[in-house]
Amino acid sequence: MSTENTKLIKLDKAASLIRSGSTITFSGFAHSVTPLAFIREMIRQRIGNLHLIGVGEAWAVDMLAGANMLSQVSFSNFMFEGYGRCKNFSRGVENGLIKVEDFSHFAQISRFAASAAGVPFLPIRSLLGTDVETSNHGKTSKIECPFTDETLLAIAAVKPDYAVIHAHRADQYGNVQLFGNSTSIDEQIRGSKTIIVTVEEIVPEEEISKLSEVNTIPSFLIDYVVEVPYGAHPTGMYKYYSEDFGHIDYYMDLSKTEEGFNRYLNEFVLDVNDQWDYLQKIGLKKLHQLKADPHLGYQLPNRLAKED
């Protein structure tokens, strides 16, 4: 392939592609693989009124909710692992600013899987008999199996306008590699319309082929690729860097109140020009501390913890 086929674009340009009012999904599970540099840029550009269709991307939803950029959320679970409720998101729902539709993880991933497979629904065995079966505005319907007598639940496909994914590396044509478990990323990519992937590093095409045994997403599924080192911080990337629990503690503390979160927003998003500026603020020493041990794939416990 020639460089004419390149899908590389800059972070600010990529974020500006998202239209206010669209449906969008993000990678992210617990404190990992969340495209937070992209989300910080979306907040700086004030792209709002979004309908987030999520599985477990707690960091994405809580940042966007705190910045008042969400009007609706369809999801299965938003919780900060080890910390509890997502305070900005919960406040938004409690104040009536964010409309919600609840699903289970399997129901929600099946909605993506249905659209990935090009069918309008998939039959599942979850949700039956509960309030989750009925409180999602007609996205489920009980059906009789045409081959057996069984009762199943048809769950409607969903196809967000955008999927924004943070991955480990890619080539410029959009062949993307993920190290470790893939959580809901495969279904989010195949089940959405326009796919933007931010990555830790861009590598030559032949480097992708050399490691073809890792989870690779073929380039024809990908629309744009953005190189963003430490693009998931303060969440972690397996084999690259661990979660920044010091920063996460700070976030959890401030997000207890709206005023507190606004201080966080100013400090780490609005008063920051770009990702490089942000990384300066986090500091070299911290970034070094978070670096993954090549053998374990995560930060050695207590590395340099005593010096600060």
Added chain:
Amino acid sequence: MGYSTEELMIVAASKQIKNNEVVFVGTGLPMLACLVAKATHAPNLYMLFESGIIDPKPVHLPKGVGDFKLLKGATKSTSLNYVLTLLQGGYIDVGFLGAAEVDQYGNINTTYIGGTYDTPQLRLPGSGGANDIASNAKRTLVIMPHQKRKFKKNLSYLTTPGYLQGSDSRIKAGLKGDGPSRIITDKAILDFEPTSKKMRLLALHPGVTLEEVQGLTEFELVIPSNIETTQEPTESELSLIREFDKEGVYINKTN
């Protein structure tokens, strides 16, 4: 050796797991219960995590199911869809659940409390994998604190199925798994009366009275003629827990 209530609960939960079983594990006490079971009576226990990790041999205690420490020594590293499809396929023997509220039939609420669905007083995290686990695992174990505001006559929202309206309503709804087998609290172990499927007191932790447990429960518990006392953890079980969690991630928290 003295022990904490959490340590008693971990050991009680670990005893509910049999060797060779496939277990869907969540963050916190279930993770330690499984590690204890695997190190004692269930060496061939398989652990699955909704993040897509199967059968890990972590060398550092993971802080949660999304922690990369769980990738160490895993037999398979895959996706959320893969492990939840296994669950629906009937491959999972035991699943762990937590609860903000539970009713007398073991139905669980983790969605909201008070107000309405659209404007709740308190918005909670939602189902996540819990509804899927409770619908499809062969049996489930619920671990939660015993408080009157949590053991409720009426739930604000039914997120995760127990025995629904009792008797055979769970089967009639089309649910495949057998439902909750035990609820382990900081006061007692409970199960369900086989016909009515109403919650029944099975064992009291040492030093806890029947009146205390009923007083912390909004609905009337089924009380059998013989109430057991929960077995105290042994020294070797306590040493195991404290070795696994030497940093105080889940128990005896240092910070």
